[in-house]
Amino acid sequence: MDLGCGAGEPFAKFFIEHAWTVTGVDFSGQMLILAARYVPEMKTICADMREVDFAPHSFEAITAIYSLFHIPSRDHAALLAKCYRWLRPQGKMLFTYATKEYTGSDEFDGCREFLGQQLYYSHKTPDALRAELGNTGFQIESQDYLEIGGETFLWITVSKR
Numbered sequence: 001m002d003l004g005c006g007a008g009e010p011f012a013k014f015f016i017e018h019a020w021t022v023t024g025v026d027f028s029g030q031m032l033i034l035a036a037r038y039v040p041e042m043k044t045i046c047a048d049m050r051e052v053d054f055a056p057h058s059f060e061a062i063t064a065i066y067s068l069f070h071i072p073s074r075d076h077a078a079l080l081a082k083c084y085r086w087l088r089p090q091g092k093m094l095f096t097y098a099t100k101e102y103t104g105s106d107e108f109d110g111c112r113e114f115l116g117q118q119l120y121y122s123h124k125t126p127d128a129l130r131a132e133l134g135n136t137g138f139q140i141e142s143q144d145y146l147e148i149g150g151e152t153f154l155w156i157t158v159s160k161r
Contacts (some may be wrong), residue, residue: 001059001086003049004067008039011063016041025049043083050075057088062096066153073109073122077132086135087160090093093138093155097121101152102143126154136160 002012005024012022012035022042026032028114032044045052049064050071062083068076083093098121100106106125111118123129133140138158146155 001025001054001062002042003062003064003083005035005042005044005071006067007034007037008042012042012067013039015061020061025052026139050079053082054086056085058086060088060089060091062087062093062095064093066096068099069121069123069153070119071122073107075121075122076124076129077136080132080136080138084138084160087161091160092141093159094155094158097126097154097156099107099126099127099152099154103152129154131155133158 002008002022002024004007005012005026006028008024011119012024016039024032024035024042024044025047026035026044027046027048029046032046035042035044049067068079087093098108103112103121103123108121109122110120112121130140137160139161141157141159143154143156145152
């Protein structure tokens, strides 16, 4: 599953090209129109990622690239708990997380300019995020700050115990 799949590139497309079945969730109907063009094999759901629900153990992997930090930080723990429930045993989740390196603040809930538009961002401290992940049951496999295109985000891979 790709939460906040947008137009389906690059992650959903990569998984489809490697013979995975992918469900993409995005609240933007316009992005899903693009996804239908770029990755027609992906099943798409137009919904807020906080409001969708799936049966337990529905997915082997979940990605949330450049999407989780666009919902209020107060909602992160509940969404991560849902992801944990949706994952099969030993399932993996890869997501990006905004931090002080991006927003300039230890914790942040507000708008920042992105490509000339005001866009909502939120995050807690990395320590608070790690505590939430542990409380949910996730095991952190990797956590690396990556600078891509002049932006630095924390990339985290977790697994279901």
